Every structure is written in structure tokens, then in C-alpha cells.
Amino acid sequence: MTTKNPGADLAAFAAGLKFEDIPTDVVRKTEDLLVDWFGSAVAGHGSRPVETIAKFAQTMGPAEGPSEVIINGRRTTPYFAALANAAASHVAEQDDVHNGSVFHPATVVFSPAVAVAQALGASGKQLIAASVAGYEVGIRVGEFLGRSHYKVFHTTGTAGTLAAAAAVGNLLGLDAQQMRHAFGSAGTQSAGLWEFLRTAADSKQLHTAHAAAAGLASAYLAKDGFTGADRIFDGPQGLAAGMSSDSDPAKLVDGLGTRWATAETSFKYHASCRHTHPAADALAQVMRECKLKPADIARVVTHVHQGAIDVLGPVVDPKTVHQSKFNMGTVLALVAKYAHAGLPEFDDHFRDADVMALRDKVEMVLDPEVDGAYPRRWIGKVTVTTTDGRTLHGRVDEPKGDPGNTLSRDEITAKALQLAAFSKGADEARMRAAVDRLWNVAQWPKVAALL
Template sequence: MTDAVEATARLGEWVARLDAARAPGPVLDRLSLVLLDVIGVTALGAGLEDARAMRSAWNAPDGPAPLIGAGRRVSVDAAAWLNATALVSLELDEGNKYAKGHPAAHGFPAVLALAAEVDASGADTAAALLAAYEVASRFGRASRLRPGAHPHGSWGVAGAAAGCARLLGLGPEAVAAAIDTGAGLPVAGHFASATDGNPVRDAWMGASNISGLVAARMASAGSARNTGTAALSLGTLLGEFDPSELTEGLGDRWDIARGYFKRHASCSFTHPAADAVLDLRPGLDPSRITAVLVETHALAAGLASPRWDNRLSAMFSTPFAVAAALLHGEVGPRTSLEDPRLRALARRVRLVEADDLTARLPDERAARVTVALADGTTRIREVPNPVGDADHHPLDEWELLALLRRWLPGRGDLIGRAAAFARELPALDHAGDRLRELAGGDETKEPK
């Protein structure tokens, strides 16, 4: 407990004094890309029928914060929750293999909603976003969740709290108290909810962002304390917790520069296999494929079901991702789930763990794919990480924009505003109006 208290206190000092102007240039460049990705993917998720239905059921009052891509401005808490769930609903949000999850999604929606409310400066907003990411990632590194636990809504709440506390201008002790409070508000979600297609998995990310707001407000009110809660909540109850990870390389190592962007609408564990078959696809007739063997690491070995009954469960199926990549050349957000060819090919995909690939974690999330053909020949391809990983074919702004334009046809104006806002953020005197522009469209009517 003492170690957790001291480490959280050091994080509080670092966050309270974090100045975006002093961050290395490549870190700010990466923040711009992550922010662009967050905004674009949120707008894409906001267009889903489920997201529209949820906005209608919520019936949030008008307010200062944008529902990104949905044509409305609502209260801060509603925006934080609804934007967060839209962001993760298509499995296209940025992630980090060292954190073992999605640091940005845990806190960026809350920070952006709060920044719109307080009309924060661009510099303060950028610092708060960096704080949210770095603290979340460090808590992800420090946490070793029990087998079966899903990372959404657990270790990342501390990052959401850190970002919101930085935006409120709290001092070091109060920021530490907010971080500790956030660490005491985790969701204990089971990974099977994702593979079973239960949307509660998306709601865990909404809960993370609202809990981050709550933790920062408690600290602002003076009612929060730093007692090393993470050692008990993320440690004793949910797994194991190593406080030393919270401060390792603090101020020198920036985890935001080590993340990945996604080009497939599926769990990142499925991406190396999808990338491998895309490399094998030229000249390959899917109808002549008799079997596909996918060897993977231990973290991905559970995504083996060739059956799905909705998009969420499909996105957590490696057979789905491999079959979609082979048939369509992509695992897109609009891939038809009922295509009989897709289901038939998925049934020919077998997923197994390979010890040699597990041994390469966490630096590599590798996959080895063997495609067997009707003429008795095989084709083999191994990839060390998914395309889009900072360590393996990283995506630049041009490539991200190309993906967003393909996924969001007819929303070029919104994508342009998002790109400009992401690039210009640190220099803005006020971020509120620019953030509200990201709602897009007519305030009284959602885009069709």
C-alpha cells in the first residue's frame, strides 16, 4: 500500500506540472494523430443505429459538449459516456500493446467534454490529454488482471481522472487523490461479454470516462484521498499490481508514441492474422482454400469461435477476421455478417497458441498463418505485429485520413475540421468553440 501511495503521489506531481509546450515534438505529433483517430472513429461509431437509439433513450439536455459526428451538443457527462461508447463500438480505436488495452478511449472523451464546458486553452487541453494517456498506460502496465478479465473500464479510469484533474488545474496532492479515486472505481468485466456480443463491453468505457469526471470532481471538492487504492482494487481484487510501473521512466518515456492505429474493424488480436492473409491474397482463389491454420500468442488464443450472432461477437473472432480479409481484402466496419461464403470460409479457420509466439510478448504480437489449397499446396506467412503498430508499419496522418474518408463517405467537412483541430490544438487560446464544431451537421437534426 505504501508503495502505491508514493507512486501515485509522484504521478500527481508530474501531471499537475505537465506542460504540453515542453513535451518533445514527436510526442505532440503523435498526440495529434491519436486525437484525429479518436474524433474520426467516434463519428463513425455515432452513425450506428445502436448509437442513435441510445442517444434517443438517454434524452440528454442541451449543453456545452459535442456529441461528435451526431449533430448535437449536450451535458458533459452525457457527452463523455456517449462519445466513449461510440468510439469503441467498431473496434477501430487506437490502442497500446504495452498497456494491454486502449489508454486514449479510457479518458479522451471525458477530457474533451470537460474542455468544451470550461472553454480550456489548447495547451491545457493537450496537457490533459497527454496526462490521461500516460497515466492510463502506466496503470495498464502495472496491472495484471486475472484470467478472463477484460481491460475496458478497469486500469484506465485512473487516466481519465488524471486528465480531468489536470484540466481543472488541481495541485499535485489533489491530482494524486483524483488518480487514486479513479483507481478505486474500476469495472470488473469478463472478456466473454465481448466474445458473446454483449454491448455492456462498450458501456464499460463510458463508465470509465464518467468515473474519471467523478474522481476529479471529488478531488476538486476536497473529499478525495490518496490511500494507494489501486493495490487493493486492481491488485488484490482484480489481479496483481506493481506500483513501480507507475513511475518507471516518468518524464522520459512517452507511451503515446508506442501505440497502434487500426485498419481492421476487429479486436487487435485478430489483426496480425488478417494482415498475413492479405499478404497471401494476391492470386489466391478463396473457393479453393481447404483449411487455414492460424498460430498466435496466448493473449489471442481464445478468439477462436467461427460463429457470431452480431457485429461485436464477430469482431472478437479470428476466423471472421481472416475470412473477411480473404474474401473482401479488408475487415471493414460494414462487412456483411450474413454472407454465406464468409461463414463457410470461417469454419475452415483453426486458431492455436504457439509457444514461440507467446515468448515474444509484449514487444511482438505475432501470428503465423498457413493456408492449405485444394491442389495440396500451402502458403505460409508470419507477421510480428499488426500494420499500424508504431513498431511495424506505423500509419501517418495521410494514411489515417485516407481510412477515415473511406469509412465516413460524405463527411469530408467533419474530417477536415477534426484534422485541423488535432494539428492546431496546442496553440489555441480557447478550445471550446472548436470542439463544439465537431458535433457536425444541424444541431437540431442528426445526420442521415
């Protein structure tokens, strides 16, 4: 698509997208992503930063309303439900990720979309169409903002306002011009800095909450005639001018209507920052194939892309469970010992003496091949030196959860049940029933409470 105003074309696409336009395999994938998100939202139950945001929502918002706060079953307005559910669904670091944009779509798309669908009494098909609109927009905005943006900004927070506005705007029936205004309002509220990670602060939950709520507000305001910048993406004082040095407007409309970026989204298998997953899977391969034990390891070199170094590099001695998910050494040590770095492994073992000892044997080095393929492909490469002097190599081209190495519906269901069991956000019977219902979302005449 060639265009004079790619942002306007993206808005027109988001406004006009209908369920019937979406290929069946993309619909099925969206259902997968929705169930996976739901598990992550339930996983937020009991998490301190999430509960704090939910308490704020309760203090400032109404005590009743059409929309569900998933971690506690309360009802409120869609604004506060979106805020609380977006905070909840990103904290376990188990929600999905789109490789090319380095963007976590589910938390900032489904949280507002479900809350608004409940408020409007929208159908399951409408929810799916709106969610795909959110994914397609958010992913393209992330790709547009580029790698320079991600060095400082948490793209899920920044592009997230646009993704949320697209999803909610689609549900509200915005026309193309209104959607353009919604994008203007959403983009001028884009925010989220990586600085918090350095001291293990709670901001990641605030970023997703903020993006979901600000994007939702932008769509509602646009429905009511509130206007936004015409060229919020590529204007001389727009998003890219302020927050990127390698933006590419063509990415905003890349394959619009033919390339379904939603279907490119990866599930997370390990409960850590996605930047650790390729190396984690490559190490697991070496451990498995060479029948190594953790004590056999003298040193692990992970060959990574620059983005991994930018995000993970500052985290040297993680003090909290959440921070440890951004420490390459901790993740690899857990994988070496338990074959999987899931929620219980982090919670119970991230400060174990043997895990910390192994952690400190792991280093990251920039790898030209891996960096060249990134962010399109996330290749995992490790070199393991053993205590008896061997040098072993591991490599994965698609870490577990990527589209070519995806999770089955049984695995997604199992993951959601594990997340609920871990957080105690719902007992097994209730969670299983909710997940079973949710697999049929496309048949729902109205989106009701999920739990």
C-alpha cells in the same frame, strides 16, 4: 524511478505535466491519435447501443451545456458528453490500442478531455497535455494490472477510469495530492468484465462510457476536496489485490517522463479486435505473395498468444457484426476475400455463405514465440494449407498501424473520412473541414465544438 508509493508518483506526474514538457514527436503523435479518435467517435453515429446511451444521457442530463455530443451535435454538460462520446468512439473497433497494456486509450482519454476542455475553454495545447497525461497513466495502469487481469477484465474499462481521471484532473489543474485522491476515487470505480462477449451483448460501449464518466467525476470531486484511497493500486485491499494475480507496481512509474508510452500506441487498420490483426496481416501477405484466391484455401492455422485465445476463443458462431469482429475466422475470411476487413466488409459480408465457410477453416493454436513476445510485440504467424496440398507460411512482426508500420496523416485523414461516410455521422465536406481544423489543434486558443 525508485519510490515508496508508485501510485503517488504517477499522480504527481499526471498533475504536473505541461505541454512544454512533451517532446515534439509525441505532440505530433497525439494529434494523430486525436484525429483518429475523432473519426471513431463520428463512426458511432447510428449504432444502436451508442444511440441508446446517448438517449439516456439526454433523458438524465441537461438539454444544454458547453460540451458537444459528437454523434448528434447536441450540447450538454461534460459528464454526459464524455459518457456519450466514449460509447461512440469504441463501437466501430477502429480506435487505437496500446500493445503492451492491451488498452484502448483514445476512447477513455479524448472523450472526457475534449468535453472538459470545451467546458473550461482550455487551449488546444492544454488539451494535448491533458490527453498525454491520460495516455501515460492509463497505459501504465494497464501494464501494472497485467495479463491475469485481462483474462477476466476489459482493461479499457478498468484502467480507463484512471486514464480519464488523469486527463480531466490535468485540465482542472489538480495538484499532486488532489490527483492522488482522484486516482483513489477512479480506481475504486474500476469495472468491466469480458463476459458480455460470449452472447454479443452491448457492454463494451458501456465500459468505455462508464470509465470516461466515472474518471471525470473522480477528478471533479477531488478538485472539491473529496478524498480517495492513498494506495489504490498496490494496497492490501486495492485494485491489484482484488483484480490481478501478476501485478507489478514498478510498471506504474516505468520511464515516467522519459519513456512516452503515448507514442507507442498503434492505430487500427482493420475494423476488428486487435488480437486478430497480426494474423490478418500475415494472411494478407500470403494471399498477396502467393497470389491465392479464397477458394484455394483448405485450412488456416493462426499461431497466436494466449490473450487472443482468451478473448476470441469463446466467439465461435458470431451472430452480430460487433461479435464477428471478435471471431478470428470471420476476420481472416474477409481479409482473404477483400484484402481488408473494414467497416463495410463486416457489415455487408460477415454472414455470407462463402465467408462463413472459410471462417470455419480457421483455427487458433498457442505459439510459444508469439506468446513470449506478447504483449510487447504482437507477432502475426499463419500456416495456410491450400486445396492443392501446398503449405504456405506468412509472418508479420509489426502489423499495420503499429509504431514501426504506422499510418501516415493522409491515411489517418482517409480513415476518418471513411468512418464518417460509413456511419453517415457527417457528410464529406463537413468531416473534411473538421479534420482539417483538428490537425491544427495545437494552435487553438480554445477548444470549441469539433464538428
